[in-house]
Amino acid sequence: MAGVWILAENLEQSIELLTIGLQLAGEIGTDLAAISWQPETADDLIAHGVDEVILLPPLTAGQALEAYIPAIVERAQIDQPEVFLIASTLKGKELAARIASRLDAGLGSECQTLCWDAGRKSLVIERLVYGGTGVQKVCCLGRPQMATIPPRTFEPAPCLTGRDGRITQLNVSPFSPVTVLEKKAREHQTRDITKARVVVCVGRGMEKPEDLEKARELAGLIGGEVGCTRPISEEMHWMPEDTCIGLSGKTIKADLYIGLGVSGQIQHLTGIRDTRIICIVNKDENAPIFAAADYGIVGDLYQVLPGLIEEIKQVKA
Amino acid sequence: MPNILSCFKWVIDEAYIKTGPSLKLDMNFVDYKISDYDKNAIEEGVLLQEKFGGSVAVITVGKPEDTKGLKDALSRGPEKAYFVNDTSFSDLEPSQTASLMAEAIHDRIPFDIILCGEGSSDLYAQQVGPRLAEKLDIPCICYASKIQVQDNQVLVERKVDDGLEVVQAPMPVLITVSPDINIPRIPGLKDTLGASKKPVIEIAGSELNAVSARLETIETRAASLERSGRKFSGDQAGIKALVEALLKEGAI
Ligand SMILES: Cc1cc2nc3c(=O)[nH]c(=O)nc-3n(C[C@H](O)[C@H](O)[C@H](O)COP(=O)(O)OP(=O)(O)OC[C@H]3O[C@@H](n4cnc5c(N)ncnc54)[C@H](O)[C@@H]3O)c2cc1C
Numbered sequence: 413m414a415g416v417w418i419l420a421e422n423l424e425q426s427i428e429l430l431t432i433g434l435q436l437a438g439e440i441g442t443d444l445a446a447i448s449w450q451p452e453t454a455d456d457l458i459a460h461g462v463d464e465v466i467l468l469p470p471l472t473a474g475q476a477l478e479a480y481i482p483a484i485v486e487r488a489q490i491d492q493p494e495v496f497l498i499a500s501t502l503k504g505k506e507l508a509a510r511i512a513s514r515l516d517a518g519l520g521s522e523c524q525t526l527c528w529d530a531g532r533k534s535l536v537i538e539r540l541v542y543g544g545t546g547v548q549k550v551c552c553l554g555r556p557q558m559a560t561i562p563p564r565t566f567e568p569a570p571c572l573t574g575r576d577g578r579i580t581q582l583n584v585s586p587f588s589p590v591t592v593l594e595k596k597a598r599e600h601q602t603r604d605i606t607k608a609r610v611v612v613c614v615g616r617g618m619e620k621p622e623d624l625e626k627a628r629e630l631a632g633l634i635g636g637e638v639g640c641t642r643p644i645s646e647e648m649h650w651m652p653e654d655t656c657i658g659l660s661g662k663t664i665k666a667d668l669y670i671g672l673g674v675s676g677q678i679q680h681l682t683g684i685r686d687t688r689i690i691c692i693v694n695k696d697e698n699a700p701i702f703a704a705a706d707y708g709i710v711g712d713l714y715q716v717l718p719g720l721i722e723e724i725k726q727v728k729a
Numbered sequence: 730m731p732n733i734l735s736c737f738k739w740v741i742d743e744a745y746i747k748t749g750p751s752l753k754l755d756m757n758f759v760d761y762k763i764s765d766y767d768k769n770a771i772e773e774g775v776l777l778q779e780k781f782g783g784s785v786a787v788i789t790v791g792k793p794e795d796t797k798g799l800k801d802a803l804s805r806g807p808e809k810a811y812f813v814n815d816t817s818f819s820d821l822e823p824s825q826t827a828s829l830m831a832e833a834i835h836d837r838i839p840f841d842i843i844l845c846g847e848g849s850s851d852l853y854a855q856q857v858g859p860r861l862a863e864k865l866d867i868p869c870i871c872y873a874s875k876i877q878v879q880d881n882q883v884l885v886e887r888k889v890d891d892g893l894e895v896v897q898a899p900m901p902v903l904i905t906v907s908p909d910i911n912i913p914r915i916p917g918l919k920d921t922l923g924a925s926k927k928p929v930i931e932i933a934g935s936e937l938n939a940v941s942a943r944l945e946t947i948e949t950r951a952a953s954l955e956r957s958g959r960k961f962s963g964d965q966a967g968i969k970a971l972v973e974a975l976l977k978e979g980a981i
């Protein structure tokens with residue numbers, strides 16, 4: 413029986429989970445199983461290192477993924493995995509907490525690093541606390557030891573040739589009292605800001621949605637994407653939520669970040685800390701973002717931005 | 730008509746945390762606040778009560794000295810507060826908080842809708858809500874951006890990874906709310922004065938079963954974000970100097 417489990421919610425993130433999952437399985441000396449409800453991905457999962465795909469039956473109409481919780485819990489009680497890793501998507505976070513509760517297990521949320529401590533015989537996890545002011549190092553006391561992991565924390569696991577794995581079909585009837593009446597798609601950013609070399613980030617210093625055009629122009633000029641702070645995506649709904657940068661949004665690893673009218677609260681800064689150069693425009697010289705920036709202009713972005721665009725155009729010409 | 734219970738946590742305001750020597754967190758001069766997104770849970774409880782009737786209360790698990798949080802929460806509209814407290818209730822991890830709250834609620838507090846924030850400002854584990862639902866064995870709906878009550882059901886719009894879902898569930902139910910669900914009110918002087926007259930029901934730790942932790946904190950250190958920060962003026966000369974610096978860095 414596999415001692416390391418991953419929840420294979422979507423293929424891309426599952427393959428990232430496999431990188432750390434396989435490493436842990438190697439150190440513990442056990443197999444790796446993926447819990448899946450998508451038979452079409454089983455071959456891919458096996459090719460990337462999964463030993464056993466535990467396959468759940470499709471959902472009936474009106475049911476959502478939480479309907480699988482009882483079956484996953486029941487199986488975990490039989491197989492007794494040592495470690496259970498889940499991608500920290502919205503759904504993943506909900507499922508992880510509910511499964512952990514039923515199994516009376518410890519769960520590290522949104523872990524940035526995970527390693528196996530052979531002495532403790534336990535997973536040691538690092539995660540942010542106090543909005544990103546602190547890093548907390550924890551270990552799980554119960555079993556399984558559970559963790560949710562943000563997308564792109566790990567590189568994808570390589571595809572191996574000629575791997576064999578088994579598929580175990582579970583014969584269960586998933587059910588949840590929460591029924592889905594309607595689904596609405598949300599506006600999505602087509603390009604992924606976590607992969608951009610340059611990110612121009614707009615904050616509440618922007619007065620109206622039309623003004624985002626200027627930020628887009630700057631981004632276009634230097635080959636970048638436009639991201640935003642949480643109020644811009646979530647309160648104003650001026651930008652799609654997958655462009656929000658920070659603790660509850662994306663973490664970027666860009667070469668250059670240009671913040672326009674961003675105050676620099678810790679929850680936002682946490683998402684840009686891995687950026688090589690942080691450059692900002694803010695009219696308040698006491699804004700906290702100045703302390704976290706490499707270069708800053710103290711000024712009104714409505715004056716600075718056009719000037720900046722002009723200057724870059726000139727040096728590029 | 731629903732009995733509504735909003736859960737809030739009284740937390741250290743992270744803005745007051747300083748970095749001490751060797752990346753130690755310096756908590757000597759901290760102040761406390763209601764966890765930011767729990768204000769949305771309290772506000773939503775009050776709004777639902779205004780719209781659909783019933784009652785609205787708040788509950789918190791904390792240390793006996795956390796009474797300032799109760800006043801703050803009550804000034805935001807709820808009728809009463811349940812205060813689950815004990816000197817040992819500091820640095821609880823999410824499974825402990827959920828277990829204590831579940832036991833406190835189970836036999837003592839009437840509820841049809843329990844509201845939680847998206848995540849607490851200090852731990853941001855996003856666990857206590859869903860764990861509490863499991864402990865109470867009630868349906869759970871996470872990341873709600875709209876809630877309605879109809880007969881014995883709730884109709885909720887929730888965020889999912891690829892969009893929104895409108896879902897329905899029977900009461901009693903636990904719902905975690907997304908911060909865009911409402912804009913929390915700012916209590917006035919009258920609200921603050923009124924809050925001291927509202928009832929606080931204490932539930933002592935000694936009335937509850939002890940719960941052991943499922944996570945152990947090995948250490949917490951500061952995550953320093955400081956950079957050298959060169960400032961330029963907002964005029965033509967400043968912009969020119971900035972662009973030059975960025976070119977020199979090879980950033981543009
Ligand atoms: C648990 C939790 C998680 C969170 N997660 C995130 C997250 O992932 N991402 C995130 O961004 N936030 C997050 N937040 C919110 C965060 O705390 C801040 O509220 C938010 O980042 C502030 O956004 P802002 O800088 O756009 O707005 P504000 O704080 O309002 O700042 C606007 C800034 O613009 C400046 N300004 C105004 N006009 C001009 C002008 N004309 N020219 C130049 N400058 C101007 C002002 O001086 C000010 O500094 C989270 C909060 C909590 C509690």
Ligand SMILES: Nc1ncnc2c1ncn2[C@@H]1O[C@H](COP(=O)(O)O)[C@@H](O)[C@H]1O
Pocket residue numbers: 736737738739764766767770788789790791823826844845846847848849852853854855856857858
């Ligand atoms: N000590 C507490 N007392 C009351 N409610 C809490 C407590 N801790 C967490 N909660 C609730 O659970 C939510 C999620 O917390 P967390 O799992 O710590 O992110 C918070 O937004 C609160 O609504």
